[in-house]
Amino acid sequence: MAFTFQINNDVVWDYDKNLLERAEANIPALLETEVRPIRIVERIPEDQRANDFELRESEKNILSLNDYSLGRDESLILDLGDHYVGQFSVDIASVGSPMDAPLYLRLKFAEVPSELYADSADYDGWLSRSWIQEEYVHLDVLPATLKLPRRYSCRYVELTVIDTSPKWKASFSNPLFVAKSSVSMDQLSAVTIEDEELKAIYNVSVKTLLDCMQTVFEDGPKRDRRLWLGDLRLQALANYYTFNDLFLAKRCLYLFGGMRTNDGKIPANVFTEPELTPDDTFLFDYSLFFVTSLFDYVEHTKDYDALENLYPIAKKAVDLALEQVDSQGRLVLTEDWPVFVDWSNDFEKSTAGQAIMIYTLKRFLKLAEAYNESEKAHYQQLLNQMVDFSKQALFDTEQKQFIIEGTNEVNVASQVWMVLAEVFDKRTNKRIMREMMKNHFPIKGIATPYMYHHVVEALFIADCSEEAIKLMKDYWGKMIELGADTFWEAFKPEDLEFSPYGSPILNSYCHAWSCTPAYLIGKYLLVNK
Amino acid sequence: MAFTFQINNDVVWDYDKNLLERAEANIPALLETEVRPIRIVERIPEDQRANDFELRESEKNILSLNDYSLGRDESLILDLGDHYVGQFSVDIASVGSPMDAPLYLRLKFAEVPSELYADSADYDGWLSRSWIQEEYVHLDVLPATLKLPRRYSCRYVELTVIDTSPKWKASFSNPLFVAKSSVSMDQLSAVTIEDEELKAIYNVSVKTLLDCMQTVFEDGPKRDRRLWLGDLRLQALANYYTFNDLFLAKRCLYLFGGMRTNDGKIPANVFTEPELTPDDTFLFDYSLFFVTSLFDYVEHTKDYDALENLYPIAKKAVDLALEQVDSQGRLVLTEDWPVFVDWSNDFEKSTAGQAIMIYTLKRFLKLAEAYNESEKAHYQQLLNQMVDFSKQALFDTEQKQFIIEGTNEVNVASQVWMVLAEVFDKRTNKRIMREMMKNHFPIKGIATPYMYHHVVEALFIADCSEEAIKLMKDYWGKMIELGADTFWEAFKPEDLEFSPYGSPILNSYCHAWSCTPAYLIGKYLLVNK
Structure with missing residues (x-):
């Protein structure tokens, strides 16, 4: 998540010690895997x-790595063969005179070759250049084992x-790259x-996800x-259909539950190092995703203890x-509590x-x-309103599309979210999505898999599975065609x-x-098979 | 020492375990002193x-250092108040949002301001840019204490x-700068x-020296x-007149004594990390300075045990x-065993x-x-020859100057070293030096205190104390005038x-x-007072 920095220095935070203890009790032990580079690769000239x-692939052989001694301005690129997250070490010797x-x-x-084609010095964007995964190291004495203390996310x-x-x-x-994750591919059930x-x-x-x-x-x-609510919601859903690591999902819900403003507002993200710290960024939809994420979790796990503890936060x-x-x-x-919906600010988001x-x-x-809420009827009434x-003021019956009040703007996000919210029945939803596809496909101007996800899920909800699958293939499939080991x-x-940052080096x-x-595949395609 | 790289990969080395054990037995424990910056300073615009x-001096007060929080591209310069060698640490916190x-x-x-005015990126010289004392560091989590593992030599x-x-x-x-040296100013006797x-x-x-x-x-x-023989000779002499640390002098002589080629050649310098290693660089005069340094040491210490052990090496x-x-x-x-004399290659060095x-x-x-050498007469005869x-073929009686055989070039180094070698008596030496001063003072084209040292000592030897003092003041005094905390x-x-490297950043x-x-002051001015 990015694009608009919020600074809210005057926020007063409430820390719920009890909830945070439950969060900390579920810190996972990370699993480590030793990864060795599989080959040496090199850049391709721009015109080629x-x-x-x-x-x-370089003519240099990874098995003869230590034969290739490097002097001033010489380099080589190790290819781990896949994307990993972890720590790197290498033995270095001097060859020649003392x-x-x-x-x-x-x-x-x-993570991808385009970062290698970009020159860090050219980066001049608004996001911190400290994210560029690049280290400068002096070694006074060789031979030595260089073991970098930081964690990197990379293939090269x-x-x-x-x-x-x-x-x-x-x-x-x-x-040697020691890859780390709280889960292992071994935990996956075969599909x-x-x-x-x-x-x-x-x-x-x-x-x-791993x-x-x-x-x-x-x-x-x-x-x-770090932990953002908008990402957590989707990761947790994907996790339930794959690794099914319930401790990590629980931990993250308790982290948000345990750190709110003194009037109960849930931050958009939290930090866990050096100590638990909520960020002073607030997004209207992300706050609500605490509620939907709790719903997803309880529905999946039947963890009524978590419901008991976290329901008041959700309420x-x-x-x-x-x-x-x-x-x-x-x-x-x-303005001080904006809705995110997507990075793009080229469309209106009220609907x-x-x-x-x-x-x-x-x-x-x-x-x-499930909580036996006494005021349930009150919320039901507000929902109905x-x-x-939405049906009366925001839906244009002629166009069969949701509009923005005032401007009558018709955009993708309005249709998609209204379908996801199931404001109408499946039949109308289908009509809305077909109309939307007619006018807006192929999608232009949307840069996030986050928004594409919602389009695909809305297609599934609206009974347009074929189009949903096609969009997944056109979008995520295209990334794979470009060589993606993980999605961007x-x-x-x-x-x-x-x-979004002016250079791939920050992506x-x-x-x-x-x-x-x-x-999406797990829920709408595999289960229904 | 620098300027010409020698690579002699085919050298076979003899390591004398017994001598090297004596060298290692004399490794000093380094004394540590905690140094705090005394002020914050800043660059002065070029036209000012x-x-x-x-x-x-900056308007920022060092006592309020942690009030000056720095964002992108902001910097400040700490002034330690003097030159030190050691390690640096600083506490860093984040201020503002998480x-x-x-x-x-x-x-x-x-070490000096000119390094701060130079841009490292502009450096394009032949000497390794790895010497530039500059580190790039990422810190993922603050607050933290950054304690750099390397040693630096600096004031700023x-x-x-x-x-x-x-x-x-x-x-x-x-x-905090923890300064290190094998000696302390407390060891100096008052002069x-x-x-x-x-x-x-x-x-x-x-x-x-410290x-x-x-x-x-x-x-x-x-x-x-690292340890170069040409520097060792002069340092040891200065040490005898100041800190008088005899263990370090002994250690260094044994290091050279213990690592020679298999035909007995002494390298110009040795490395001590990660293990004792002689460099494959050979300079004719530096090899001889092992002999003179041993002489200086034995004369000063009467350490006849060292004479016993190292005399065969010198012979x-x-x-x-x-x-x-x-x-x-x-x-x-x-060509394969050149004489150094000075960096400059603008004069002939044979004389x-x-x-x-x-x-x-x-x-x-x-x-x-002292060693009861049986072949003493043989060496005396060769010396006489x-x-x-020198007197017959290299001295021009008309000019009263030493020349280069063949070209008749008259240069400073020839006169200075012939006077230091006391080929003539004091009276003639004085005449030679006066003639040299007439033609070559003020000295141009010599860039090393090493060569200036020999000129000054030759002036003292030739009974030109006044001119010796004046030259010291003109040369080393000028560095002090420019702000030197240590000599360059x-x-x-x-x-x-x-x-000599195209940028002060490498000096x-x-x-x-x-x-x-x-x-020079200790030997020729204080003792004679």
């Missing part, structure tokens, strides 16, 4: 490559000797997907490496959101926001039922070089909100 | 500064935040120098950080050198080399006497921006061969 997602100067080395870690490791001296060179051996394209999409989704599952569900292990989140709803059932958004509120209330009512308002934070099929190429095909 | 050796990105930090360590520490994020900044506190200029030169010399005295006599603690060094002397007493230099051989033989004969040849590896009074500004005024 189709795009920046290609590298070619080592009469330090070794100065640059290590660059890249470029070793560049900035300088040795004219009298000796550096040679590398025993490169049979006959369609090869879907199978590949499923596998890459699962790998994306690499994001660390001591929390991270949004991206390269960047921002408060709903109550706070309902303060934004007027007597007609209209959600009135304010999608209204739908997300309805989507949430429906799930909240089921939680309320919002649904009625941002991807515009119509603009391969798109980056996260293993991003939680992109792992949802594992959920 | 007289030269690149000036900084100005830390939503790593901190990316650059630390630059500078620049902290530059390359990036935080728009939501927070970095603040610094508790900067009284009434002349303020000489007193300042003496003090800076002593500081230079900072170079680590587990060996290093040539420069910034670069090359072999002399024998090897004598193989280069023809039957007329003429030293015939070869200076001849003089160094004579200088050495005279001292070797005294060692031979060399002296006779390279300095041309006529060209302040001179660097060593605390260099062993520049510390000799402490010896």
Whole structure:
């Protein structure tokens, strides 16, 4: 998640010690896997490559790695063969005359080749350049084992000797990447997907999820490496259909439950290092996703203890959101609590926001039922008002499309979320989606798998499975065609070089909100088979 | 020492275990001193500064250091108040919203301001850029104590935040430099120098020596950080007149004694990390300085045990050198065993080399006497031949100057070394030096305190004390005038921006061969007072 920085220094936080203790009791022990590079690769000159997602195999043999001693400005790129998250070490020796100067080395870690084609020095975006996975290291004495203390998210490791001296060179051996995750592929139950394209999409989704599952569900292990509610919701869903690690899901719900503002607002994300800290960023829809994520969790696990502990948090989140709803059932958004829906600010989001509120209330009512909520009828009435308002004021019966009140703008997100919220019945939903496809497909101007996910799920809900599958193949399949080992934070099929940050070097190429095909396939295709 | 890289991969080394054990038994424990920055300084715009050796005090107060939080591209420079060698640590915290990105930090360590005015990226010289004292560090979690593992040689520490994020900044506190040396200023016996200029030169010399005295006599603690024979000779002499640390001198002699080629050649320098290793660089005069350094040591310490152990090494060094002397007493230099004399290659060095051989033989004969050498007469005869040849073939009686055979070139080094070798009596030496001064003063084209040292000592030997003192003041005094806390590896009074490496960023500004005024003042001015 990104794009607009919020700074809310005056927020007062309530920490619920009891809930946070439950969160901390579920910190997973990370599983470690030793990974060795499988080959040495190299850049392809610009006029010889189709795009920046290609590298070619070097003539250098990985089995003879330590024969290739490197002097000033020489480099080689190790290919781990797949995307991993973890720590890197390598043995380094000097070759030639005695080592009469330090070794100065640059290590660059890249999830995809385009990061290797980008020059870090050219980056001039608004996001911190500290995210660039690049280290400069001096070694005064060789031989030595260089074990970098930080964690990286990568498939490629470029070793560049900035300088040795004219009298000796550096040679590398025993490169080792210790990959880390809270889950293992061994935990997956076997699934049979006959369609090869879907199978590949499923596998890459699962790998994306695995690499994001660390001591929390991270949004991206390269960047921002932290727990966002919008990502958590989708990761947890994908997790239920794959690894089914219930401890990590529980932990993350308790983390959000345990850190709220003193009036009960749930932050959009939290930090866990050096200590548990909520971020001062608030998004209207992300707050509501605490409620839907709790619903998903309880529905999947029947963990009524968690319901008991977290229901009051969810109720408060709903109550706070309902303060934004007027007597007609209209959600009135304010600037200090914006709805996210998608990165793009090229479309109006009020109708999608209204739908997300309805989507949430429906799930909240089921939680309320299980909790024996005494005010259930009150919430049901508010839900009805919002649904009625949506049908009457936001739906253009002629176009069969939801509009933005005031401007009559018709956009993808409004239709998709209203269908997900099931404001109408399946038959009408189908008509809405068909109309939407007619006018807006192929989709342009949307860069997030997050938004694409919602389009695909709305297609499934509206009984347009064929179109849902086609969109998955066109979008996630296209990333695989480009070489994706994990799915990307941002991807515009119509603009391969798109980056929300001005450089691919800042993009996260293993991003939680992109792992949802594992959920979509699991829920809508495998179970129904 | 620098300028010409030698690569001699085919050398076979003999390691003398017994001698090396004696060297290792004398590794000093380093003394540590905690140093805190005394102020914050800043660069002066180019049009407002007289030269690149000036900084100005910042309006920022070092006592309020942690109030100055730094964001992207912001920096501050800590001034330790003097030159030190050791390790740096600082506490870093984040200020503002929670830390939503790593901190990316650059630390630059500078001995003198000119290194701060130079941009590392512009450096394109032949010497390894790995010597630039600059580190790039990512910190994922704050607060943290950053304790850099490497050793630096510096007075100034620049902290530059390359990036935080728009939501927070970095603040610094508790900067600490732990200075290291094998000796302490407390070991100095008090000396009284009434002349303020000489007193300042003496003090800076002593500081230079102290900072170079680590587990060996290093040539420069910034670069090359190792034991060179040419530097050792001068450091040891300065040490006898100041700290008088006899263990370190002994250790270094045994290191050279214990590592020679299988035909007895002594390398120009040795490494001590990760293990004892001789460098494959050979300089004719440096090999001979093992002999003179042993002479200086035994004369000063009366350590006849060392004489017993190391005399055979010295004898072999002399024998090897004598193989280069023809039957007329003429030293015939070869390309694979060059004489150094000075960095400059703008003058011919054969006559200076001849003089160094004579200088050495005279001292070797005294060692031979103490050792009861049976072949003493043989060496005396060879010495006489060399002296006779020098007087007859290399001295122009008309000019009263030594020449280069063949070209008749008259240069400073030839006169200086022939006077140091005392080929003539004091009266003639004085005439030679006066003639030399008439033609060559003020000296141009010589950039090393190493060569200036020999000029000054030759002036003292030739009974030109006044001119010797004036030259010390003009040369080393000029460095102090420019702000030197320690004396520099390279300095041309006529060209302040001179660097043998194309950038001041590679120059060593605390260099062993520049510390000799402490010896010169101690030997020729204090003792005679």
